[in-house]
Amino acid sequence: MPDIRKISVTVNGKRHEAEVESRLLLADFLRNTLDLTGTHVGCEHGVCGACTVMVDDHSARSCLMFAVQANGKSITTIEGLAQADGSLSILQEAFRQKHGLQCGFCTPGMLITLTEHLRDNPDPTEEELREVLTGNLCRCTGYQAIVEAGLDAAAKMRASKAEHA
Amino acid sequence: MKPAPFTYHDPATTAEAVAVLASHENARPLAGGQSLVPMMNFRYAAPDHLVDLNGIESLRSLEVGARIAIGAMTRQREVEFSTDLAAACPILIEALRHVGHRQTRNRGTIGGSLCHLDPAAETPAIMLLHDATVTTQSAAGSRDLPMGDFALGFMTSALEPDELLTRVSFDAWPQDHGWGFEEYARRHGDFAIASAGVLLTLDARGAVERFAMVIGGLGPTPQRLHDFEAQALGAMPDDDFIKAAANAARSVEAMDDAHVSARYRQHLASVMSARALRRALACAAQRSLQHA
Numbered sequence: 001m002p003d004i005r006k007i008s009v010t011v012n013g014k015r016h017e018a019e020v021e022s023r024l025l026l027a028d029f030l031r032n033t034l035d036l037t038g039t040h041v042g043c044e045h046g047v048c049g050a051c052t053v054m055v056d057d058h059s060a061r062s063c064l065m066f067a068v069q070a071n072g073k074s075i076t077t078i079e080g081l082a083q084a085d086g087s088l089s090i091l092q093e094a095f096r097q098k099h100g101l102q103c104g105f106c107t108p109g110m111l112i113t114l115t116e117h118l119r120d121n122p123d124p125t126e127e128e129l130r131e132v133l134t135g136n137l138c139r140c141t142g143y144q145a146i147v148e149a150g151l152d153a154a155a156k157m158r159a160s161k162a163e164h165a
Numbered sequence: 166m167k168p169a170p171f172t173y174h175d176p177a178t179t180a181e182a183v184a185v186l187a188s189h190e191n192a193r194p195l196a197g198g199q200s201l202v203p204m205m206n207f208r209y210a211a212p213d214h215l216v217d218l219n220g221i222e223s224l225r226s227l228e229v230g231a232r233i234a235i236g237a238m239t240r241q242r243e244v245e246f247s248t249d250l251a252a253a254c255p256i257l258i259e260a261l262r263h264v265g266h267r268q269t270r271n272r273g274t275i276g277g278s279l280c281h282l283d284p285a286a287e288t289p290a291i292m293l294l295h296d297a298t299v300t301t302q303s304a305a306g307s308r309d310l311p312m313g314d315f316a317l318g319f320m321t322s323a324l325e326p327d328e329l330l331t332r333v334s335f336d337a338w339p340q341d342h343g344w345g346f347e348e349y350a351r352r353h354g355d356f357a358i359a360s361a362g363v364l365l366t367l368d369a370r371g372a373v374e375r376f377a378m379v380i381g382g383l384g385p386t387p388q389r390l391h392d393f394e395a396q397a398l399g400a401m402p403d404d405d406f407i408k409a410a411a412n413a414a415r416s417v418e419a420m421d422d423a424h425v426s427a428r429y430r431q432h433l434a435s436v437m438s439a440r441a442l443r444r445a446l447a448c449a450a451q452r453s454l455q456h457a
Contacts, residue, residue: 003172022173022215025206044166045203046269058242058271064202065272068173069219113268134353135266 007071011036012080020067027051029067030077038078038108042137049136052109053077059116078108081115090160091115091153100149102141109136114150122158126151168205175217179224179302179331182216187304187327189214194329196238196277199269224276224331229253234334237276241265241288244275253337256294256344256362260287263346266354276330282320282386284420285356287348289316290381293389294362297335303328319385338375342366343449345441348381349433357382358425359433361414363445365402367453373397378410378442380434383419383427390414402446407439414438 003022008015011034018033025044030036030053042048044063051062054076081089091114094100101107110133117124117132124132129150130143138146174192176182186192192214195201204210218224218238226236229249244250245261264270264278264287278288279299292299292312299315301308301324312333315323324330338344348360360381368374376397381387393413400406415435419427 002170005173021170023168023170025167028167044206046199049266049268052268055272059268060272061199061268063206064198064269066173066198066202068175069198069217117267131353132267135268 005068005071007068009067009070009072010074012076018067022066022068024067025063026053026065026067026070026075027062029070030062030075033067036077036079040105040108042105047137048106049109049113050106052112052136054112054116057116059112076112076115078111081111089115090156091118091149094149094153094156095146098149098152099145100141101146106136106138106141110138110146114153118150118154118157122154122161124150124154166206168202169208169211171212171215173215173217175220177220177222179221179329182218182221183302183304183327183329185214185216186329192216192326194218194280196280197240197269197273198277199265199273200277200281200283218329226332229337231337232334233337234332235275236332237274237279237330239275241270241273241275241278245270254295256346256364257291259344259346260291260360260362263287263348263350263354263357263360275333279315279333280322280324280330282316282322283356284319284385284387285358285360285382287346287357287360287381290360290362290379290387291346292333292335293387294364294377294379295335295338296377297333299330300332300334301328302331307331313389316386338364339366341449341452341455342375343445343447343452345444345446345448347437347441347444349437359383359430359437361434361437361441363410363438363441365397365445365449367402367446367449371401371450373400373402373406378414378438380414380417380438383417383430383434385420388417390417402442407442410442411435411439 008017027041030039040050042050046061046064052059053062129147174185193212195215195217224236224238228234297312299310317323343365345363348357350357362379364377366375376394378390390413415431419430421427
């Protein structure tokens, strides 16, 4: 008999009620149950970072959490990063402009990691960005362009904040 | 790459959690899940009952005073960003920055790391360096163990199957202590091949007054250099002293694996020790000037 639990999870601002088997990983719940396939599954043991999502206020590996553990929590995936009108976030736009993605496999995790980091550290050094990105593996774009996109987004986010202040 | 089926338990209190552990065969506590869940995904671990500790608020605590006490389910992130701990125990913060990555420290816990007891893990090494006391709880009651007795062997703690680790505590070192932590890993966030931690205080003459040194990654558990620590007391910390510390670190028995020979591990331990000791000495000298 599978161990089934009822959960209530808010994903990208929308509440979902579901019945899940306890062993279902959060990553698989997002992709297969909610059809949010923007979260990618790479290594399934917490090394590659492609499945990184925001759980409440902090980034986490969705392959290292069970869906049942997300009960009552608020999850943000890459589908939740764009602005309300559908236009790209400043960080996403910077990735596009600076060639921060090529095949795009690692991109969801890169964006979540950097979204969290730039929120907590709006004026990062290149070294700090490189350190936080050690938790996300890229095998094709190369980190140079990703780091440049992060620095560019940070500068634009600071400017936009100053403008609205 | 998917976990085998299990029954999920989410107790709200430690008492409930230990009752579940005591009444079920093949039950495992789940802390941050940054080591256990990968093992379950690979089916290296296949518990029939998973006891999720994430809902037990009483296991999340951080007390910083003359004695420092950390609840088992306190996340590595919470310790890493504690300004009180940064002042009282900076070596723990420095060591934690080497633990995995931002995303894994956001969920990984202090207690989980101590129980998983990877030979290269930083948290057990730092607790051993501080002669920490580990507190456990079972349905039968609680007990206190020195960290040295808790770390029994390769990824094996002294926890009984029906027992939980609830907290770890240790005395803070004096404000003017010097500290140094160094490790070598092939990539940032990887398991260290070798690590070294040093705590020391110097007397008015500049001689070593108190000294503790730990080596991680070489043997199945972290090792204190008790013989060298005893010899160090009263010594003047010159280049010969640093060389002697590096030699003591080199003599720790080391494991071989597919990537790294025992000899290379020992070599790295000696280099890391010398670097950690130099940093600790510079730090103590600077701090004694500030306090003079």
